[in-house]
Amino acid sequence: MTSEVVHVLMGDPVLSDARLARFDELGHRLGQHLVLGVLQPSVPAHTRVVALVRACMREPFGLAGLAGTLRLMGASPETAKSVEQLAEEWQALSFHPAADWDGLRDLLTVVAPPDLPRLVNRATQGRLPPGEGPTGGTAWHALLHLTTLNAPPSGLPPALAFLLLLVHSPAVRSELGQERHRRLETRARAWARHSALADEYDRQADEYRSESAGQPPGALPPSVVVQLVPDTLDPDRYHLTCWMQTAPDHWSPYRLTETVAARAELEQAVSRMLADAEEKALGHLPDVTVEFVLPWELLNSPVERWGAGTVVPGSAPDAPVPSHPVVVRSLDRMRARHTHRRWHTRWQQLSSGEGHVLWSSSDGRGAVERLTDALVDDPDLVACVLSRPPGAYDGDGYAEVRAALWHGLPIVVWDRLDCQRPGFRAAAEELLSGGRLAELPQRLGRLRRDGRLDRHVVVLWDDPTQQPDSGGALGTPWSTW
Structure with a gap:
């Protein structure tokens, strides 16, 4: 050297x-x-x-x-x-003196997959600061760069996570060929064993295989993802990040903007973010879905009002009509990695065109227990309609949505004001029975535009294969549920 x-x-x-x-x-x-x-x-x-x-x-x-x-x-x-x-x-x-560096150098200096930035971003769980990255364009340069980064509180170190991602990349498999790909997998597993991380390596390998099996055919629709993370030290402050996903053949969102805002300023901060996204790309792309990744305390917030829609002339100022489908996602589940296997399993069921919907009891008494029992007994459930909106941490609605997410349901629907409100059940039935559940976001946008689904109906649509950022240096600690 x-x-x-x-x-x-x-x-x-x-x-x-x-x-x-x-x-x-x-x-x-x-x-x-x-x-x-x-x-x-x-x-x-x-x-x-x-x-x-x-x-x-x-x-x-x-x-x-x-x-x-x-x-x-x-x-x-x-x-x-x-x-x-x-x-x-x-x-x-x-x-890492025990790693087979000569063997890895021989394999990876000739590998430059087109989605290398996405693989690096995922290996670091989105933690690389903007502009920081490998100084070369090959998988070898990326691996060297990632070995200098610290490991997250849970999961694999970035370098080992990157090797596992390379092993499961179809593009890398094609570049290397069967024999050289097998050698790469052998060296990655050896690294995991030397690091006493074989169990976590196998767990994430199962997760990646589930992603590949559960990926629906066809082009990915464009989307904008807005993530809100509570500050570790000040619970009244939130760290906001906005991504744009436009690649039709693979999930590779790119970061647009980041900011920090107090809770009372969230609506204005999100509106500015979405206005910036609208100017850059939203206005030029059809069928864009706006996704909000939210912590527990914001899950029932009226996010469809936060700059995601336009006001119809003559309507009340607080009654916007979303110009794009708006769905919510759970930040806490993204971070609770031990729940991901169940999440991926039910997502595969949803993607295959099978699976059915659970309607939680409307009387509220024992609803959480009955819902939990049904989730344990029926692996074909992929969606749930709550009997109460998620509100206070000690309420039935909160307990129901927590149970639904814990057991891996990718779809949860509720009424933001009252799930017993007249018209909600009929609207939810039309939403969930109007075609394949895998096409729910597109159907949601159509029903909203046609005026057949009011702004208080909330749809949690959470795809485990499309996570923009599983963690963050400025956010809350990893959840243990």
Whole structure:
């Protein structure tokens, strides 16, 4: 590794100017305490550069510091990029000495799947800051970069999660061929065993296989996803993120905007986000679904009013007609990873065109117990209509929706005001029995536009294969339910 870094530095024309005097200045900038005699002009330039690189490599992140300082010294972008890549490789080998790096390098330096940014984003669970990512365009560069990132509170470290995603990527399988793909899978499993993470590796592998089996055929409809995460320290503050999904053949949402707002300002903040999305793409795409990923306390909020619709002339100011289908999703379930197997299983049932609907008891007494028993006994249930809207944490509606999500139901429907309200049951029946449940978002938008479904009917439509962000550095801790 030392010789490779030295070769790159010696080949830079700017740093080589003036008999490599800039390397001496570079050593002082980095704060490296080199032997005084090494810096003397009589010492060959190559020896001075070797001493500088070795001094950097004695520090945990010394090569990374060298790469960053090169830009300040006027080195070419190619030199800085090459040293950055070598620094990541050196750190990766230092952090995981037991990994078969030679075998992985041989396999992954030729792999550059078109959805590489999406795989990196998912491996980090959306935690990479905007603009930060691998310095190269291959799976090898991405793996090296991810080894330097910390592991989440639960799940696999980003580098191992990335290897597992590569194993389950059809594009990577096609690029590698059967034999080389088998070798990649063998090395990924060996990494998991050495890290004492074999059980979690197998669990996530089952989850990815379920995703592939449950992916409905046809093009993915475009969508905008708005996620609201309570602040860890201030429960009155929320971190908002907006994504846009436009790729028709794979789930790869890209981040549009981020902001922070107090609870009283959420409607205005969301309206601004959606106005920005409307300007960038919403107005040019048909059948866009707007999805709100919400924590428990906001699940019954009137989000369809928050900039997702337009006011019809002559109607009341608080009665917007959504211009796009609006659905809600559960942030807490996304983070409760131990519930995902049940969620994926029922989603496969829904995607296959089978499954049926559970109507919770309307009298309220014992409704939660009966609903829970039905969910345990009937694996074909994929949707539920609540008997109460989710409100206070100690209410029946909250307990019902919690049970429905815990047991993996991807569809939950309720009335925001009162599930016993006249007309709600008929509206819910028309919504849920008007065709395949897998086409529910499109039917929801059509019924809303036709005026046959009022704004108080809430639809939770939660696809486990399309999660924009399973966690977040600024959000709440991972839920244990």
